[in-house]
Amino acid sequence: MANILTPEDEKIKESINNLQKELPYYIRLYVLYKESNETSFKTIQQYLYRYKIFFNWLIVPQEEGKPETAIIQVPDIKEITLEHLENLKLSEVNLFIASLKEENINKESKNKKRTYKLVKNRNIKSIAVMISALKSLFVFLSKKSEDEETGETFISRNVMDKVDIPIKRETSQNRAEKISSVIIPGNEMEGFIQFIETEYIKTLELKQSITTFNRDYRRDIALISLLLSTGIRVGEAASLLIRGINFKRQTITINRKGNKEDTIPVIDSAMDHLREYLKIRDEKYKNAAECEFVFVSLYKGEARPLSRRSMENIVKKYTEAYFDGSGISPHKLRHSFAVDFVKNGGDITVLRDLLGHTDTTITSLYLNMANDDKIQMLRKMEENRFRALEEEQEENM
Incomplete structure (x- = not known):
């Protein structure tokens, strides 16, 4: 391509x-x-x-x-x-x-x-x-x-x-702690998408803002759902082409860093959101059919590719509303995907390929973010120590 x-x-x-x-x-x-x-x-x-x-x-x-x-x-x-x-x-x-x-x-x-x-x-x-x-x-x-x-x-x-x-x-654990404080947990991802679809409009007061939202929300949901379900970078989403989507195989083909072409799988819900957006794309955005890029916006009444900066603003806008003023960047959605993947038993080498990393050095960071066993093990150790102490005290009574 x-x-x-x-x-x-x-x-x-x-x-x-x-x-x-x-x-x-x-x-x-x-x-x-x-x-x-x-x-x-x-x-x-x-x-x-x-x-x-x-x-x-x-x-x-x-x-x-x-x-x-x-x-x-x-x-x-x-x-x-x-x-x-x-x-x-x-x-x-x-x-x-x-x-x-x-x-x-x-x-x-x-x-x-x-x-x-x-x-x-x-x-x-x-x-x-x-x-x-x-x-x-x-x-x-x-x-x-x-x-x-x-x-x-x-x-x-x-x-x-x-x-x-x-x-x-900085230790990998410390870095992981910093990142994990600003991600969307896996159990909140679908709730976040539903919030955009049904609740966000209630936060708007100006008629123009409501009109713009009604035009753009399917596009915005498709974008955010894709970022959360694939972990692709915002630049990779911005350069995604219509012909790069394969609904039959449920994949998208993107250009990674260094212009390396890569094809990655996409989950059902994200493909459904893409499909819903593409149904209304040409109607909502004038001359969008002439634009090869998937995500578009209106500029002087004409469709043009949605910029990386605009994508960043979209993510920030919705996350600020969802998290009561604490907006996050698209890159944090990438982190969110990676942590959720590992927590659900995903292999670190597979995650490396999905994220487009060259080795597992960076990818292994997510192991620290996803591994709740450390705290659980420390608590178990503490419980065992108190139990052993109680048993010893009972024997001496």
Whole structure:
């Protein structure tokens, strides 16, 4: 099945093209390499943003008013050469990482009187992504590139080899506890769907909101039911095509991360909700028949693919109403599916395939979230200890 870009992906691709124009020429070659390896457009875009931050930092004077203190003394980042990167020192890279950690990224902190209250630093995950992005670039330049004249790689020295990616120290159990506090338990999933269908409208007051709900609720139920019954990512749902649904085999074909095509099974109820939505899709959304994407919205009176952001807002809207103000993200629906799958005896390797993971390292996290036996066993141990104590006391009486 040919991969068709969503409007969002088209915008991201346009952003990539614009960013390349601001960066040195070899970045274009890096992008071609990543695209040939089917790296997602979103990842490439995020990496280019980070290269722009890094390159701009390299040409900014480290001491105010002293241009000669810049790491690389050129007037524009497009003039940063391969030789410049090859000669970067580890101390300079570490200085950049330190600056990231110390920088106040809160835009509101410009108010000097309140700066002390508004300081916001990058978290460890953000720092890790920056280092990963730079490592990816330097691996390409030092190992995967080739000069057409000499046949050699673009650079021979990779300073990023000496830099470690920071890891947030946290046990899998602790991480599992955090996630499990914001998921929908399996025994509430059907109740949540029924709430949207029969109760949510009662929370609305404006006539326009009620009209919009009556138009969209079958679509919204089909989307949420699909997320809860398959664990697919919101981006995978956004790019789902009409021809990717096979009602006879009860499967959907989606594009995973890295544009990998995958076909996964869907339970009866979710397929029924999809079927009900598709029955009214062309009637409720003008010219929807001309759109190949399953989930659509109305934009200026015409059907267009439902964006990832809109899907996130839909899930948040209904979960806020259902949980009395505590909205959750579509990714938490993915967690909800995974935990329910394990609790019902699902195999961890099967779950890995259903979620589109490459190994069970991440998937095994759900074992901790689904395993209630730990608490039960500890309670049983406590009961046995008290029972043993009571028996001992009775014998001594």
